[in-house]
Amino acid sequence: MQTRRNFLQNAAKATLGIAVSGSILQDIASAKATELNAATLTFSQVKLPFSYAALEPNIDALTMEIHYTKHHMAYINAINEAIVAEQIAENSEEQLLANISKYSPKARNNAGGAWNHNFFWESLAEKPSQPSEKLVTMINTAFGSVDKFKEQFAAAAASRFGSGWAWLILDDSGNLKITSTPNQDNPLMDVADIKGIPILGLDVWEHAYYLHYQNKRADYIKNWWNVVNWKKVNERLA
Ligand code: MN3
Numbered sequence: 001m002q003t004r005r006n007f008l009q010n011a012a013k014a015t016l017g018i019a020v021s022g023s024i025l026q027d028i029a030s031a032k033a034t035e036l037n038a039a040t041l042t043f044s045q046v047k048l049p050f051s052y053a054a055l056e057p058n059i060d061a062l063t064m065e066i067h068y069t070k071h072h073m074a075y076i077n078a079i080n081e082a083i084v085a086e087q088i089a090e091n092s093e094e095q096l097l098a099n100i101s102k103y104s105p106k107a108r109n110n111a112g113g114a115w116n117h118n119f120f121w122e123s124l125a126e127k128p129s130q131p132s133e134k135l136v137t138m139i140n141t142a143f144g145s146v147d148k149f150k151e152q153f154a155a156a157a158a159s160r161f162g163s164g165w166a167w168l169i170l171d172d173s174g175n176l177k178i179t180s181t182p183n184q185d186n187p188l189m190d191v192a193d194i195k196g197i198p199i200l201g202l203d204v205w206e207h208a209y210y211l212h213y214q215n216k217r218a219d220y221i222k223n224w225w226n227v228v229n230w231k232k233v234n235e236r237l238a
Contacts, residue, residue: 041090043079043114045072046121049229054126058223060212068121071207075113075184082107097188108191112184116165119186120203125229132234142176149178153202154221156180163205169196170237199236200228 048068053061082088086103090096093115100108131139136146143149149168157166160180167179169187172195179187179194187196202224209220 041083041088041092041096043076043083043093043111045076046118048121050124050126055124055227057212058227059124059209063207063209063211066211067117067208072113072117075110075117078106079110079114082110094188097186098190100189101191108189109184112186112189115188116184116186116201116203119198119201122232123200123229124227125231126227128226129228129230129234131230132237135230135234135237138176138237143178150225153178153200154218157202157204157221158218160204166202166204167196167198168200168233169194169198171196197236200233 045068048064051061052064052068055064082104086107088096088103088107090099093111096103096107096111097115100111103111131146139146139149143152153166153168156178157180160166160182162182164180164182165184165186167181167187169177169179171177176199177194177196179192179196181187181189181192185192186201187194187198189195202221204217204221209217213220
């Protein structure tokens with residue numbers, strides 16, 4: 001019985017009028033499959049879980065709008081371009097981040113920018129919430145108290161030179177740690193000094209606060225605590 005592959009091979013040979021070996025057809029088929037895999041990884045923006053003005057006065061409406069529609073959108077578009085141009089065939093955003101050293105600076109900066117901002121939007125909420133008992137216990141173990149944790153986190157965010165992020169992560173032993181990364185790097189990347197699973201993240205690029213706070217990054221950090229979505233943070237820990 002003629003298999004489908006044989007049929008296709010014979011049909012191709014007939015069409016081309018030349019002898020084409022099966023292995024070349026298989027190569028073409030496998031290249032196509034790779035192309036399809038690559039096409040399946042596409043970054044997109046999460047829907048903003050609140051209106052641009054919802055976090056006023058802690059984060060002003062114009063900053064939110066520009067940050068979401070211009071800055072974040074640009075990272076999303078650029079990583080999707082890089083995925084096509086570099087034929088990146090990773091299966092998930094997280095897997096791409098874990099292998100990011102294999103790719104270009106464009107891929108690194110924009111995969112980070114795309115992922116980090118989706119994470120950031122979901123870490124914010126207009127309704128106040130509280131860290132869960134489990135999270136408070138873990139924070140107490142790692143940092144002494146919630147206040148001490150906030151002090152250390154704020155210090156990491158304030159002292160990040162230039163542009164970058166501060167993070168609360170779960171390390172591979174399941175302990176909470178505070179870290180910070182330059183540019184759009186994050187702790188999921190193989191290039192990160194301290195790796196782990198992000199639980200909370202704060203964008204300290206000037207574009208995140210400058211319109212409202214100008215040079216006063218410390219005030220932005222202090223007010224940002226008012227709009228942290230602890231409900232989401234608790235879920236990430238669970
Ligand atoms: Mn930003």
